[in-house]
Amino acid sequence: MQKSTADSSHKTKTAPLTIKDIAQELGVSATTVSRVLAGKAKEHRISDETAKQVIELSKRKNFTPNAIARGLRLLKTHTIGLLIPDISNPFFAGLARNVTEGLHRHGYSIILCDSQDDLAMERQLLDLLWSRQVDGMIIAPVGQQASHVADLARMPKPVVMVDRFFSDLKIPYVSSDNFLGAKQAMECFFENGHRKIACLKGLSGSAPAEERLRGYRQALSQHGLEVDESLIRGDAFGEQSGYVETKLLLKRRRDFTGIFAMSNLIASGALTALEEEGVRVPEDISLIAFDEQPYLSHFNPPLTTIAQPVERIGDTVVKILLSQMKSPDQPQTEGILLPTSLVRRKSVARIGPAV
Amino acid sequence: MQKSTADSSHKTKTAPLTIKDIAQELGVSATTVSRVLAGKAKEHRISDETAKQVIELSKRKNFTPNAIARGLRLLKTHTIGLLIPDISNPFFAGLARNVTEGLHRHGYSIILCDSQDDLAMERQLLDLLWSRQVDGMIIAPVGQQASHVADLARMPKPVVMVDRFFSDLKIPYVSSDNFLGAKQAMECFFENGHRKIACLKGLSGSAPAEERLRGYRQALSQHGLEVDESLIRGDAFGEQSGYVETKLLLKRRRDFTGIFAMSNLIASGALTALEEEGVRVPEDISLIAFDEQPYLSHFNPPLTTIAQPVERIGDTVVKILLSQMKSPDQPQTEGILLPTSLVRRKSVARIGPAV
DNA sequence: TTGAAAGCGCTAACAC
DNA sequence: GTGTTAGCGCTTTCAA
Numbered sequence: 001m002q003k004s005t006a007d008s009s010h011k012t013k014t015a016p017l018t019i020k021d022i023a024q025e026l027g028v029s030a031t032t033v034s035r036v037l038a039g040k041a042k043e044h045r046i047s048d049e050t051a052k053q054v055i056e057l058s059k060r061k062n063f064t065p066n067a068i069a070r071g072l073r074l075l076k077t078h079t080i081g082l083l084i085p086d087i088s089n090p091f092f093a094g095l096a097r098n099v100t101e102g103l104h105r106h107g108y109s110i111i112l113c114d115s116q117d118d119l120a121m122e123r124q125l126l127d128l129l130w131s132r133q134v135d136g137m138i139i140a141p142v143g144q145q146a147s148h149v150a151d152l153a154r155m156p157k158p159v160v161m162v163d164r165f166f167s168d169l170k171i172p173y174v175s176s177d178n179f180l181g182a183k184q185a186m187e188c189f190f191e192n193g194h195r196k197i198a199c200l201k202g203l204s205g206s207a208p209a210e211e212r213l214r215g216y217r218q219a220l221s222q223h224g225l226e227v228d229e230s231l232i233r234g235d236a237f238g239e240q241s242g243y244v245e246t247k248l249l250l251k252r253r254r255d256f257t258g259i260f261a262m263s264n265l266i267a268s269g270a271l272t273a274l275e276e277e278g279v280r281v282p283e284d285i286s287l288i289a290f291d292e293q294p295y296l297s298h299f300n301p302p303l304t305t306i307a308q309p310v311e312r313i314g315d316t317v318v319k320i321l322l323s324q325m326k327s328p329d330q331p332q333t334e335g336i337l338l339p340t341s342l343v344r345r346k347s348v349a350r351i352g353p354a355v
Numbered sequence: 356m357q358k359s360t361a362d363s364s365h366k367t368k369t370a371p372l373t374i375k376d377i378a379q380e381l382g383v384s385a386t387t388v389s390r391v392l393a394g395k396a397k398e399h400r401i402s403d404e405t406a407k408q409v410i411e412l413s414k415r416k417n418f419t420p421n422a423i424a425r426g427l428r429l430l431k432t433h434t435i436g437l438l439i440p441d442i443s444n445p446f447f448a449g450l451a452r453n454v455t456e457g458l459h460r461h462g463y464s465i466i467l468c469d470s471q472d473d474l475a476m477e478r479q480l481l482d483l484l485w486s487r488q489v490d491g492m493i494i495a496p497v498g499q500q501a502s503h504v505a506d507l508a509r510m511p512k513p514v515v516m517v518d519r520f521f522s523d524l525k526i527p528y529v530s531s532d533n534f535l536g537a538k539q540a541m542e543c544f545f546e547n548g549h550r551k552i553a554c555l556k557g558l559s560g561s562a563p564a565e566e567r568l569r570g571y572r573q574a575l576s577q578h579g580l581e582v583d584e585s586l587i588r589g590d591a592f593g594e595q596s597g598y599v600e601t602k603l604l605l606k607r608r609r610d611f612t613g614i615f616a617m618s619n620l621i622a623s624g625a626l627t628a629l630e631e632e633g634v635r636v637p638e639d640i641s642l643i644a645f646d647e648q649p650y651l652s653h654f655n656p657p658l659t660t661i662a663q664p665v666e667r668i669g670d671t672v673v674k675i676l677l678s679q680m681k682s683p684d685q686p687q688t689e690g691i692l693l694p695t696s697l698v699r700r701k702s703v704a705r706i707g708p709a710v
Numbered sequence: 711t712t713g714a715a716a717g718c719g720c721t722a723a724c725a726c
Numbered sequence: 727g728t729g730t731t732a733g734c735g736c737t738t739t740c741a742a
Contacts, residue, residue, distance in 0.1 A: 016488075016511065018735055029713045034737060045711055062506070064486040068432060069735035071423050072718050079487075082467075087455065093448040100442065100469050109483060112437075112467040114455050128464060131419040132434075133371075151417065156371065239649060268650045275653075294594060295623045298630075300655030373719055384729045389721055400727055424719035427734050713742080718735105725730075 017063045026053055033058075037065055071133065080321065081129035082110045083139040085117040085164070089237070089265065091291050091310065092140065095162065098314030099138060106322055108135070115142060117203065117236070123148050130155070136321050140164045143206030158324035162317050165207050165335065172324075172333040174316045176308040178208045181340035182215025185260050185288040185306050188342055193352030194258040194286060195225055198249055200270060202237040202262040209237075212262050212290065223355055231256055234266065242269025250277050257351055258286040264293060267303065282349035292343050302345035309338045372418045381408055388413075392420055426488065435676065436484035437465045438494040440472040440519070444592070444620065446646050446665065447495065450517065453669030454493060461677060463490070470497060472558065472591070478503050485510070491676050495519045498561030513679035517672050520562050520690065527679075528690040529671045531663040533563045536695035537570025540615050540643040540661050543697055548707030549613040549641060550580050553604055555625060557592040557617040564592075567617050567645065578710055586611055589621065597624025605632050612706055613641040619648060622658065637704035647698050657700035664693045 019037070023030045028050060035044050036054040057063075071077040080103055084092045100110050111129060115122040119142050126148065129137060136158040141149050143164035152159045153170045165173035189197050199216050202209035213232070220227045230252075234245040242261060249259075250273065261267035267289035274281055281287050281301055289296075292307030320333055374392070378385045383405060390399050391409040412418075426432040435458055439447045455465050466484060470477040474497050481503065484492060491513040496504050498519035507514045508525045520528035544552050554571050557564035568587070575582045585607075589600040597616060604614075605628065616622035622644030629636055636642050636656055644651075647662030675688055 016735095019737095020735075030735085031713060031737080032711090034735095035712095038737080047711065050711085064482050066427075066488060066735050067486040068423055068426050068488045069718090070737075072421075072427050072720090072734090073736045073738085075718070077423060079466075086452070087442070088445070088448045088452040090443070090445065090448070093443045093445070096467070097441070097443040097469055100467060101471070104468075104480075109466050109468070109487065111434075111464050112451070112455060113459075113464070114452055116456070125459075127419050131422040132464065133421060133423045264650075268653060271653045295619075295650075295654075298623060298626045298654045299650075300653060300657075302655075374721095375719075385719085386721075386730080387728060389719095390728090393721080402727065405727080421719050424734090425721075427718090427736090428720045428722085430734070711742100714740090716737105716739085718737095720734090722733100723731085726728085 016066070017061055019065060022054065022057055022061070022063060026050075026057060028054070034065075075133075077133045077135055078108050079132065079134045080108050080110050081113065081132070081134040081137040081139070083113040083115060083122065083125055083129065083137065083141070085115050085140055085142060086237075087112065087114050089263075090293055091163075091263075091308065094310045095140075095314050098311055099318055102315060102318035103321075106318075117142055119145060126152070136160075136325050138162055138317055138321060141166075143203065143208075145205075156328075158321055158328065160317055160321050160324070162313065163208060167207070167335060170332070172320055173335045174313050174320065175207065175335075175337055176313065176340050177337040178211035178340070179215040179218075180337075181290060181306040181308070182212040182260070183219045184340060184342045185290070186216060186219030188288060188304065188344070188348055189258045189260070189286065190219070190223055190355045192286070192348050192350045193355060194348075195223075195355050196228070196231070196256040197258040197260055198231040198233070198256040200242055200245055200249075200259060200261040200266045201232060201234040202266070204235050209262060216260060225355070228255070234262075237263040237265060239265045239269040239272075242266035243273045244269075246270040246273035247277070250274075250279065253279065253285070256285070258288070258348070261287065261289040264289045264291040264296065264303070264305065271299070282347050286348040286351075288348060296343075297345060299347075301347045304345045304347045305343045306340050307343050308340055312338050371421075372416055374420060377409065377412055377416070377418060381405075381412060383409070389420070430488075432488045432490055433463050434487065434489045435463050435465050436468060436487070436489040436492040436494070438468040438470060438477065438480055438484065438492065438496070440470050440495055440497060442467065442469050444618075445648055446518075446618075446663065449665045450495075450669050453666055454673055457670060457673035458676075461673075472497055474500060481507070491515075491680050493517055493672055493676060496521075498558065498563075500560075511683075513676055513683060515672055515675050515679070517668060518563060522562070522690060525687070527675055527688040529668050529675065530562065530690075530692055531668065531695050532692040533566035533695070534570040534573075535692075536645060536661040536663070537567040537615070538574045539695060539697045540645070541571060541574030543643060543659065543699070543703055544613045544615070544641065545574070545578055545710045547641070547703050547705045548710060549703075550578075550710050551583070551586070551611040552613040552615055553586040553588070553611040555597055555600055555604075555614060555616040555621045556587060556589040557621070559590050564617060571615060580710070583610070589617075592618040592620055594620045594624040594627075597621035598628045599624075601625040601628035602632070605629075605634065608634065608640070611640070613643070613703070616642065616644040619644045619646040619651065619658070619660065626654070637702050641703040641706075643703060651698075652700060654702075656702045659700045659702045660698045661695050662698050663695055667693050 023033045041051040113125040140163045146166040161173035292305045296303040378388045396406040468480040495518040501521040516528035647660045651658040
């Protein structure tokens with residue numbers, strides 16, 4: 001009778017219920033309540049009578065055990081940290097949804113951290129997640145610097161990287177095969193007779209940007225085409241970058257017939273610039289963008305894109321993380337690259353015989 | 356001497372550091388370390404020497420205090436629950452970003468929950484957040500049933516609703532003025548001579564859908580137009596719904612000249628259907644959608660939309676929540692409705708004199 | 711079939 | 727200036 005008595009409807013500061021309150025009211029011990037609520041009634045041969053009462057009262061009082069206290073005791077929080085560069089980027093939003101759902105199904109909650117592509121912020125958030133005793137982490141690091149991420153490999157909790165990764169880090173990763181994706185885009189250009197293609201790059205140093213760039217270069221070389229370095233521009237995955245760099249690029253609009261945009265945000269910015277300058281797509285310039293979204297089919301023109309298998313990526317990340325948490329000492333998967341695919345629409349014009 | 360020595364048992368990974376370890380190594384008490392790390396060195400007149408050492412060693416060992424333990428002790432977790440129906444919906448993704456950032460700046464982390472517009476899931480997630488001792492919650496409830504949400508009003512922690520709300524619930528809310536938004540859309544139709552306008556509705560029972568519907572109806576009435584109930588269709592905010600209902604609607608395509616879509620996802624689905632049926636926008640049918648996104652300007656045709664002030668909504672929600680947490684007993688804001696605005700583009704055709 | 715007690719890592723009260 | 731002690735709410739030996 002210490003803190004309970006009346007817990008009825010006014011919103012004043014009722015101290016939250018505890019397992020003790022329930023125990024007291026029932027005249028049993030906290031231990032018993034704990035066991036029942038943890039589903040270990042049978043295991044401890046607690047009488048059906050007692051068990052029923054506990055469950056009954058807990059439900060009636062709307063009591064749920066304090067997960068924080070449990071976490072402290074068990075040294076396990078059933079919480080996963082999710083660190084991504086920008087939740088408002090549809091690619092990451094889709095990933096977050098998938099991952100959140102998959103993890104929830106296995107009893108884990110997720111703490112969402114948005115680094116805004118800022119390295120200092122990322123470091124801070126990593127510490128934060130760490131201090132919150134997450135049982136594991138899924139991170140898409142900014143991707144330009146590995147040192148602080150490398151520390152994670154030493155931590156006693158599993159970590160998996162997604163989208164952005166460092167392949168030399170002993171931390172498993174899951175990503176699209178960005179190299180392949182870029183080549184698919186380039187092949188589409190070549191088929192349609194293009195041979196001078198500009199590249200609107202994403203964040204320098206990040207694995208996706210670098211791999212896509214590598215694919216871009218190699219595709220060109222394999223077709224005996226020279227890569228014109230001045231046609232490679234930009235340094236961020238956002239709309240702004242696409243807009244600005246396209247404006248700049250357009251000063252040399254006779255030097256290329258196609259643009260390969262490393263994200264659909266970039267492509268969107270590019271489209272704005274193109275329109276402002278009166279350049280028609282695809283009549284004057286063709287365009288292919290990374291990242292598929294259904295609504296891209298309603299663009300003018302419908303955008304040809306490289307689709308990433310977002311759901312498979314999410315599922316795979318979750319699977320790896322769960323398995324690492326289950327058996328922490330098993331050998332780690334090195335890295336998994338999932339194939340992209342070309343979605344042909346109308347933003348590439350045929351301008352000559354295939355090259 | 357209590358827990359050391361046994362360190363080499365059978366744990367492959369090293370046990371996480373604690374405040375005690377730091378204290379021991381420095382020959383001071385845990386209290387001192389705690390105080391220094393909590394920035395209370397001055398307050399307790401701890402010698403600069405000692406303070407420096409503590410900070411130094413903590414940094415060197417990469418130690419961060421266990422936030423779980425602290426949370427248990429302080430009965431405050433610095434964690435906020437964010438419950439939304441679908442993080443992959445750009446509106447909510449934008450909101451999440453804004454809220455996450457704003458809260459982070461004040462030292463709070465967020466646990467992200469995606470209810471997938473499912474009532475049972477929502478209930479479960481609410482319990483979960485509760486059990487995790489969040490200091491407050493921001494929720495966009497599914498919105499069709501208030502009972503379980505009503506319970507939250509009784510909880511000793513602040514809650515604020517966003518987007519979806521129940522106005523009779525004694526829980527503060529922040530949302531766009533959906534009624535106004537719908538009227539803005541309708542006025543735009545009227546100005547261009549439309550008088551028969553179909554409505555692609557969002558989730559029935561949810562505040563946004565109902566308010567927008569109310570605006571739709573009132574606008575019609577105010578212009579002396581009758582509302583044709585059979586022109587009001589659909590029951591979800593997603594793309595699917597937009598597609599299917601438009602297909603159905605098209606059987607009566609002579610009965611209307613414009614479509615008011617309650618979300619841009621719905622509009623996207625509608626566009627697909629329209630295209631499949633060979634109906635041109637805006638020549639044959641005009642279209643206005645709720646929810647603005649920059650890329651909508653690249654649609655064919657560029658979409659006329661109703662823009663919600665997402666950032667202001669996010670900022671306001673955060674402000675209210677923070678202030679409630681600061682002084683829980685102050686009178687609560689009832690509810691705040693922020694004005695929407697019309698973004699005129701090209702999806703509405705002039706078909707006659709203004710009505 | 712059930713309980714008492716110890717302790718997870720931290721901090722606030724109260725010493726000295 | 728710094729340390730000792732108690733306890734946040736829970737689970738888990740160990741005991742009965």
